[in-house]
Amino acid sequence: MKQTLRWCAAAVVLPFAVPALAQTGTTVVAQAPDPCRAEVSRFEQAIGFVRQSQGNQAAADLKERLLPAKLESEILMREGYCGLVKYLREKKLAR
Structure with missing residues (x-):
């Protein structure tokens, strides 16, 4: 039961976390000094x-x-x- 709840929580949180991490990575690269x-x-x-x-x-x-x-x-x-x-x-x- 606890394992199922963890998977459900991960399934709910992961789609929101991945784009945020991708945006953070893009922002850091875009601000590299030239x-x-x-x-x-x-x-x-x-x-x-x-x-x-x-x-x-x-x-x-x-x-x-x-x-x-x-x-x-x-x-x-x-x-x-x-x-x-x-x-x-x-x-x-x-x-």
Whole structure:
């Protein structure tokens, strides 16, 4: 009788537990750090600082001078974030 209750409890709990565990695993994998994306984010944060201190137009002008939008999109499409970091480093805009 006790064995039957255990199996019944497992049959009720298991379908709810497995998707929760799968979601947890997916979330952990999705949040894995990407060093290239983090480097680009630091560049964007610097532009954000200019935006806060000097205004939107000054930040937009600076970013367009340092990294034109067309070039940024071309590099991202062709080489991804690591290609963009390589460009930023060549221009001495990133460490």
